[in-house]
Amino acid sequence: MIVAVFFLIQPLAFQGYAGYSIGLENEKIYNSLFGSLNLSKEEDIYSIYTEFRSNYTFPEESLFYSLDRAVVYLFPYPLTIALGKERVNWGFGMFYSPCDFFNPRYSIFDYERLREGVLMMELGYEWKPSVIQEFVAVLPEDEEGNIKDKIRLGSKLNFFLNNYECFLSGVYYDSNLPVSFGIRKDIFDFILYSESSFEHNGDSLHPSFLLGVNRMLGTQGIVNMEYYYNSKGITEWSDSIPFLSSVTPTPGYTGRHYIYFSTELGKEEGFSAGLYSVFHPLWKAGFVGLNVSYNGFENIIIRGTGIKIVKRGEFSLLPFDYLLGMEIRYYY
C-alpha cells in the first residue's frame, strides 16, 4: 500500500528485459515468453523498488508471475527502515546458506539465482561504520497458520575484525532459536567465506556448515564453488523412501553433503561459456549444466543451455534425463 502511494506521486526509473525461449525436455518441446520489469525511485533520504517477473509457457498455456520486490526504504541516518516485500538474504553463501532462515530454497536449475522476496519489516542501526545491527520481522507467505505462529524474528550483528567481514545472528521461529556466524575475506585475489548455523531441536543439536570461494572473471561472471554440510540431511538414500511417499523432496537439499559449482568464461562482447552443477559426492548424483552465450548485439543476449541429470539418489526423482534450451533476451 505504501509502495503504491509512493508510485502514484513519483516519477520512476525503469529497466528490465523481455525474451523468448524454446526448450526440449525428454522429446517434448515447450516455448515461453518471459519478461522482467523493475521500477525504482531513489533519493538521498528514501528509495522504493519493485521487481516483477513473468513467464508464459505454451502449448501448456501456463502463466507464472512473481512480484519479487515491492519495498520502501527510509534512511534517517544512522537508522535504516525497510517495509514491504524484499529478499532478506542472511549469510555469505551464493547458493547454499545455512544462515538463511527466511527464504524459500533456490531451484538447482536456476543459474541466475533469482528469488522472490518475503513480507518483511527491517530496522538497521549503524553503531559505527564497521558495526551495523539489523532487526527483522518476516512473514513467510507459503506457510499455513495464523500470523503469530508464522512470523520469524531475527537480529544480525555485522562487523569487521581486521578486514575480516563477520556476522553473528540469531533467529526465532516456531519455538526454535538457531544461532549463526559467518566470516569472509579476500586472500590472493580469491574471496573465501564460511558460515555455520546451530539449531537445537528437541534433545539434539543440528549444525550446518558452508565453505565457499569465488573470484570474478571479467564482466561475464564469476567462478564460485561451495561445499555445504547439513546434519539434518539423510545419509543413505534408501532410508528416505518411506519419507518420500508423502513429501516430494527438493533436489539438492535432502542429503548431508553437496558441492555447488558455477563459472563463466568469455569476453565482454562475443561468446562466453559457463558450467554449473550441484553434486552429492557420496551418492555420486547430481546434474551438470552448460551455457553458451553470445552478446555481440547491443543489449541482446542469445543463450543456449544443456542440462544432464546424473539420475541417482534424490535426482532420480526428476522427471527428465536431459534438458536443452535456447533463448533470446533483450534488455531495455
Added chain:
Amino acid sequence: MTGEGKYVKLSRNEGNDSMYIIPLLFCLVVNTLTPEALLEKIDNARVPDNYEVQITIKNHLAEDRDIEYTIKALVKKDKGSYFEFTAPAREKGRRFLLIEDNLWMYVPGMSKTIRLSPKDNFMGTDFSNSDMMQSHFGDNYAAQRYEELNGKYLLYLEARTPSVPYKRIEIEVNRSDFTPREVRYYTLSGKLFRRMLLDSIKTFEGEEYPSYMKMENLMIESSFTEATIVSLKKRQDIPNRYFNPLYLKK
C-alpha cells in the same frame, strides 16, 4: 636533482647575518616540499575530496569493437567510493562499493551482494577495481622520494599493504599545478604492468582536473581502456547510507 625538498642558496653578507638568515631559514622551511606533501598535492589536483562524477568508460576489445559503460560515482574521502552503472541497459543498476580495501558488487535481480578483490579487472577493462574506485593514491601508497625533470616531478610510491594491486607506482606531474600526467604501475616482480595517461584538463566548478584517462595494459598488445569525466561536482552532502555494503541493494 634528487629531491627531498628545494635548495636555497644563502649568500654571505658582510653585515649582521642573523637578521637575514632567520627569515631565509623560515622561507626554507615554508618552501620545503616533502614527498608526502607532493603526494597530497597530487591527490588534491586529481579530484576533490568529496564529489559526484559521471564517467564514460570505453573498453577497446579489438580494432573495430568497443564497449562503452556509463557510471555515476559518489566519493567521500573518509568513507569510500560508490559506483552505479547507468548504461548500457544490461548493466544498468550494477553497483560497486569500496571501503578501504573491501570491495562489494551488487547485480540487480541477484539476491546476494558479492565480495570482490580490489586487484581484479574492473568489468573486464584494463583498469583494476582499485584503479577505478580509489581516488586518492595516498590511501594505499606511501611516497618514497621524488625527482624533478623537464618541468615535471616524478614521484615514487610504494604499497603500504600487500592487498593492493601494485607493488610500486611512479607518477609524473606538472610542476606548476601538480596535475598528474602519467602514472606507471609495477608488479611485485618489478615489471611495468600498466600505464595511465591523463589529459584534457577541464574546469569543473571553477577548478581544473584532468578529464581523460587512458589505461594501457603493457602485457597485452594494443589493449587499452579510456575513461572520460563527463561532469564533476563537489558534494559535501553525500549521505552516509551509500557507504554501507548492507545497503547496496537499497
